[in-house]
Amino acid sequence: MSDEMLFFTEVTLAGLGSGALLALTALAFVLIYKATRVINLAVSEILMLGGYLFFTFAASLSLPWWGALPLAIIGGGAVGAIVERGLIRPMLGESAISVFMVTVGLGSVLVGLVEAFWGTDPKSLPNFIANTPVFFGEAYVSRKILVAFIAASVVIGIFLILFRFWRGGVALRATASDQAAAYSCGINVPGVFSIAWIVGCATAAGAGVLLGAIGGISPVMGVFGLSAMVVVIVGGLDSLLGALVGGLALGVIQAWVSSYMGGEYVSPVTFGILILTLVIRPYGLFGTHEIERL
Template sequence: MEYYLQLFINGLVVGGIYSLVALGFVVIYKATKVVNFAQGELVMAGAYICFALTVQFNIPFLWAFLLTLVFSVLLGLVIERVVLRPLIGEAHISVIMVTVGMSSVLKSLVQLFWGTQIRVYPQVLPAEPVVIAGLPVAPVYLAAFALSAVLFAIFSVFFKYSRTGVAMRATAFDQQAAQSMGIGIKNIFAMSWCIACVVSAVGGVILGNINGINSHLGHLGLKVFPAVILGGLDSLLGAALGGLIIGVLENVCDGAARQLLGLGGFREVAAFIILVVILMIKPYGLFGTKEIERV
């Protein structure tokens, strides 16, 4: 029983990171109706920038983390202004293919500057585990889950109560109507990409402190996609719950497969098996908006 409780706790931590990255998916989709397939590479870019500032430039971790967030905002602005703004009015598939190409460019740049070997962050928190309900939990796991929860709460309040958040929700509901009310659609698009880059960078830094980083970190975007589908592609609450559910199920199923069947590597495919089941039962996810098209 303790073994499965440990898997559950670890799954919650991973799920919290999934929720943050899923938030980036949802924000961009709600504002632009485009699925960003470079989300995982944004996670990787943020993780490597923080690593470079901390290890290569010897900047204290807290300042390196804050500078990474500033870099993420600038990266979001550059992507929106230079790459995506010229495609406004084009078919959605064209924009999606551009995000696929952008993922390859970001991955190639990371491999060019840092190579493909695993990089390890310097230890920031104590290694001595904290005992919770009789189970040892590493402080970095507790900090990761707490940071994910706090950031998600901040962004939820921002979207619900702030003027900019309301404008983003209005744009997601009807771009033409929002523009007629004086909302700058282009500015909303830029804000969406900045938020997506920031939450992705935070997720990358958290993962870097737990497992280290390498160029395969970009694959996280594909692993988070089942969480987005489970929660609903246009639901912030769905992104949070979907990430937690996928993280826990992925971890517990992998542990059970190892213990009961002697099978390793089930973690890599568990999320996609869950995705197939979700799409067969509830194509719009738990909280997604069901769209009815008349033919």
């Protein structure tokens, strides 16, 4: 293998790892939107909070990583339950922009709380993933990126199966399609809302732990969620498959742009893709095309 092809392969593998984390974070957006039609911009900050919760349990309380990880995920789910019950449910029936702005404000509050409790300096998570390299032929990939890719792929695969065959997944799809019809069929719609928020925020917290293991944690790591939001819009706001495909594709594109053009071009290209998608296909590659008749 030539040096150029080897470099290209390594960059692509790294991009797939980053893309898997983007897809996992996008999944949190999709789960909540699919059930409640709420775009939860605070998912980015829940991701950040997950990393800090893991840091607290593993570093401050000296718990083993296999104990700290589920606690961090449960903590993210608990925040989702509190937010849904205390902030979102009372706003049912209000305009979409009002609910959206609540999630924007919630994100700022979470950043402020993190800075108050943990400070503003970046921190490194306890090293629970080995640093030994992994080789695919001659190509090198970081073990942390490989573990993140495998973990994200497994979680997304489980969700795809559950939403296809599990009764709860059918209830969520029914609620997303028509809430009134779901009520008439005996589906507990408020319960579906709660489950979507709990599972979505727990997923974001788990993604935050994986992201923190690779690059550390800081109050600004929620910026990663902006790229995930691009994935959601490109893939389709209500499509789990779109989150997977869009995340992997954007991760690879960002890796190529960063390596061959420079890191300063990553944001223009990322949001250029967003604008192009909104102009050509506003409902995303795999999103539902809703037609409103007047």
